[in-house]
Amino acid sequence: xxxxxxxxxxxxxxxxxxxxxxxxxxxxxxxxxxxxxxxxxxxxxxxxxxxxxxxxxxxxxxxxxxxxxxxxxxxxxxxxxxxxxxxxxxxxxxxxxxxxxxxxxxxxxxxxxxxxxxxxxxxxxxxxxxxxxxxxxxxxxxxxxxxxxxxxxxxxxxxxxxxxxxxxxxxxxxxxxxxxxxxxxxxxxxxxxxxxxxxxxxxxxxxxxxxxxxxxxxxxxxxxxxxxxxxxxxxxxxxxxxxxxxxxxxxxx
Amino acid sequence: xxxxxxxxxxxxxxxxxxxxxxxxxxxxxxxxxxxxxxxxxxxxxxxxxxxxxxxxxxxxxxxxxxxxxxxxxxxxxxxxxxxxxxxxxxxxxxxxxxxxxxxxxxxxxxxxxxxxxxxxxxxxxxxxxxxxxxxxxxxxxxxxxxxxxxxxxxxxxxxxxxxxxxxxxxxxxxxxxxxxxxxxxxxxxxxxxxxxxxxxxxxxxxxxxxxxxxxxxxxxxxxxxxxxxxxxxxxxxxxxxxxxxxxxxxxxx
Numbered sequence: 001x002x003x004x005x006x007x008x009x010x011x012x013x014x015x016x017x018x019x020x021x022x023x024x025x026x027x028x029x030x031x032x033x034x035x036x037x038x039x040x041x042x043x044x045x046x047x048x049x050x051x052x053x054x055x056x057x058x059x060x061x062x063x064x065x066x067x068x069x070x071x072x073x074x075x076x077x078x079x080x081x082x083x084x085x086x087x088x089x090x091x092x093x094x095x096x097x098x099x100x101x102x103x104x105x106x107x108x109x110x111x112x113x114x115x116x117x118x119x120x121x122x123x124x125x126x127x128x129x130x131x132x133x134x135x136x137x138x139x140x141x142x143x144x145x146x147x148x149x150x151x152x153x154x155x156x157x158x159x160x161x162x163x164x165x166x167x168x169x170x171x172x173x174x175x176x177x178x179x180x181x182x183x184x185x186x187x188x189x190x191x192x193x194x195x196x197x198x199x200x201x202x203x204x205x206x207x208x209x210x211x212x213x214x215x216x217x218x219x220x221x222x223x224x225x226x227x228x229x230x231x232x233x234x235x236x237x238x239x240x241x242x243x244x245x246x247x248x249x250x251x252x253x
Numbered sequence: 254x255x256x257x258x259x260x261x262x263x264x265x266x267x268x269x270x271x272x273x274x275x276x277x278x279x280x281x282x283x284x285x286x287x288x289x290x291x292x293x294x295x296x297x298x299x300x301x302x303x304x305x306x307x308x309x310x311x312x313x314x315x316x317x318x319x320x321x322x323x324x325x326x327x328x329x330x331x332x333x334x335x336x337x338x339x340x341x342x343x344x345x346x347x348x349x350x351x352x353x354x355x356x357x358x359x360x361x362x363x364x365x366x367x368x369x370x371x372x373x374x375x376x377x378x379x380x381x382x383x384x385x386x387x388x389x390x391x392x393x394x395x396x397x398x399x400x401x402x403x404x405x406x407x408x409x410x411x412x413x414x415x416x417x418x419x420x421x422x423x424x425x426x427x428x429x430x431x432x433x434x435x436x437x438x439x440x441x442x443x444x445x446x447x448x449x450x451x452x453x454x455x456x457x458x459x460x461x462x463x464x465x466x467x468x469x470x471x472x473x474x475x476x477x478x479x480x481x482x483x484x485x486x487x488x489x490x491x492x493x494x495x496x497x498x499x500x501x502x503x504x505x506x
Contacts, residue, residue, distance in 0.1 A: 015445060015455045058456045061442045079439060183489045185438050186332060187458060187482040189314045192268060202268045203311045205440060205458070229440040236436045236489060 014054035017047055021055055025064055025075055035065070035073040061205070063230055069201075079233040080134050084183065084209055091178055091213065092130070092144055092223060093170025099130040099142060101166035109145050116212065116222055117147050124148040128166045131197060132225075139232050141194045142225040146173060150220040176215040183211040185234060194226045205229040267307035270300055274308055278317055278328055288318070288326040314458070316483055322454075332486040333387050337436065337462055344431055344466065345383070345397055345476060346423025352383040352395060354419035362398050369465065370400050370472055377401040381419045384450060385478075392485050394447045395478040399426060403473040429468040436464040438487060447479045458482040 035041065042052040056073060059065040066076045092099065109117070109125045119125055125147045132140040148154070151172035188208040195202040206226045213221040227234060288294065295305040309326060312318040319329045345352065362370070362378045372378055378400050385393040401407070404425035441461040448455045459479045466474040480487060 012455055018456075054456070058442050061440060061456075061458060063440070081437060184334060184486045185460065185489070186316070186486040187314060187440065187460065189311045202265055203271070203307070203314075205314060207438065207440065207460075233437045233439040236438070 013047060014051045014058065017045055017051060017055040018058045020045065021059060022064060025059075029075045031075050031077045033075050034071070035075070037072070060230065066230065076230070079231055080137075080139065081235045082132075082134055082139055082227065082232045084185075084234045084236060091170070091173050091176075092128075092221070093167065094174060098134075099132050101128060101130050101163045101170065103129040103162055104166035104169055105129075106148075113145050113222055113224070117145060117219055119147050119149075126151070126154075126169050128169055130166070137231065138198050138228075140225050140227040141197045142223055145222045145224075147220075150176060150215070173221060176220055178213060178215055178220075179217070180214045181211055182214075183209055185209050187229070188226065190226060198226070198228050200228065200230075207232065207234060209234065266300060267304045267311065270298055270304060270308040271311045273298065274312060275317060278312070282328045284328050284330045286328050287324070288328070290325070313483065319483065329483070332484055333390075333392065334488045335385075335387055335392055335480065335485045337438075337487045337489055344423070344426050344429075345381075345474070346420065347427060352385050354381060354383050354416045354423065356382040356415055357419035357422055358382075359401075366398050366475055366477070369475055370398060372400050372402075379404070379407075379422050381422055383419070387485075390484065391451050391481075393478050393480040394450045395476055398475045398477075400473075403429060403468070426474060429473055431466060431468055431473075432470070433467045434464055435467075436462055438462050440482070441479065443479060451479070451481050453481065453483075460485065460487060462487065 029035070036044075038049055038052055038056075042049045045052070047055075056065060056067070060067055063076055063079050065073055067073045090097075093101070105127050106124045107127050108114070108121065109119070109127065114121075114125070117125065125145050128142075128144040128146060130142045130144060131138060132142070146169050151169055153175075154169060154172050157168050157172070186208050188206050189203045190198060190200050190206045192202045194206070195204060198204075198206075200206075207229050209223075209225045209227065211223040211225070212219050213223070282288070289297075291302055291305055291309075295302045298305070300308075309318060309320070313320055316329055316332050318326050320326045343350075346354070358380050359377045360380050361367070361374065362372070362380065367374075367378070370378065378398050381395075381397040381399060383395045383397060384391060385395070399422050404422055406428075407422060407425050410421050410425070439461050441459050442456045443451060443453050443459045445455045447459070448457060451457075451459075453459075460482050462476075462478045462480065464476040464478070465472050466476070
């Protein structure tokens with residue numbers, strides 16, 4: 001790394017430092033390498049520790065760095081493109097579905113979910129928990145809410161609890177004709193249970209994808225999927241991932 | 254707000270505090286209202302200021318709070334659903350396009366963009382800057398990269414600089430037959446110029462949507478759009494927005 005002194009730069013110091021650090025990551029470090037400690041880095045660039053920390057936070061937001069307890073700050077690999085099929089007009093659990101069913105519980109859903117599903121307080125809603133792994137890493141956790149009215153014959157099925165029950169719910173869902181689906185993506189923070197599953201701390205930034213499945217003129221199921229924002233790039237469309245990152249070249253433009 | 258003491262709770266304190274605060278926001282505060290200062294809030298919940306700040310940061314990530322310099326911390330309105338049309342197979346600037354052309358400069362694009370466009374170092378690439386406003390608020394800033402080879406007749410057009418030139422580029426683009434488009438969404442931090450346009454500080458969390466437009470068997474244009482992550486929910490699909498938020502009910506599930 002250079003020894004650029006940043007004292008005289010008019011833009012926010014942490015911002016300029018971030019650009020300089022980002023270039024250093026490209027030229028001097030390889031993926032997975034551990035960065036020098038904060039004190040050494042701050043000294044090297046002639047900035048206060050607080051400024052350094054702000055710059056490191058930025059780089060973490062952008063997916064360039066990973067900070068892990070007990071390991072330190074490492075250079076992150078490029079984000080993984082994870083397809084979020086809006087065009088694929090299929091029910092969850094159909095052929096080619098990449099999600100793994102983990103569990104299924106009948107429980108009162110959160111109020112916002114109940115409102116979207118138009119279920120009453122006494123209606124049973126199955127909550128299917130699923131997880132998604134990409135390249136050996138957990139990338140997303142999903143809660144799929146299915147009102148009993150969407151799977152009326154489920155009660156006749158002698159499905160045990162756990163994954164088998166979850167798969168039974170998904171199988172029953174296929175009986176309905178899917179009329180459409182729409183999704184929304186927003187920034188969120190990982191709940192404690194999702195964080196555990198995603199190997200993150202509670203509150204880590206996540207991308208929350210909410211998908212509504214429409215059948216019989218109503219919302220027949222609702223999925224709330226939580227993707228790791230540090231490692232994932234969500235891809236939409238038919239021709240695969242987009243290989244553009246918000247890398248240092250973009251920052252310097 | 255209650256006076257719950259949080260000292261004895263086993264989960265991370267800021268996490269529990271966040272849930273408590275979130276419930277208080279629902280029951281006691283209205284949108285736009287200014288929260289009490291940090292010292293008073295910390296005292297009320299019996300937590301250290303650092304813990305309180307962590308909880309406030311979480312709520313900001315989730316779009317529940319807004320922190321603005323000179324104003325303080327206010328209760329945020331619900332996020333605005335902003336349609337990001339993956340299904341709408343149209344060029345930028347076509348009928349119904351909600352973006353406003355701001356400027357157009359011929360410049361060497363960032364290296365990652367040049368690689369995606371397969372342009373050489375001496376090829377001209379037009380950078381069209383556009384902005385998007387929703388409900389009177391700036392919600393997104395876009396850089397649309399168009400190589401000269403995609404708009405070969407542009408040089409014959411006597412377009413002045415600025416928005417008129419930008420519109421000329423978009424008009425020329427319509428001559429190509431669009432074969433497909435795909436998009437990716439990822440978390441990023443606002444560059445200084447985007448931040449200014451979006452009325453945010455540099456480094457604020459943003460959702461970066463990269464869209465590739467395909468024509469003549471190659472990438473004919475590339476858009477990098479930066480959406481405010483605090484106020485936007487990006488919607489995909491044909492039936493409008495999804496009215497589910499990652500609200501406190503979800504947190505408590």
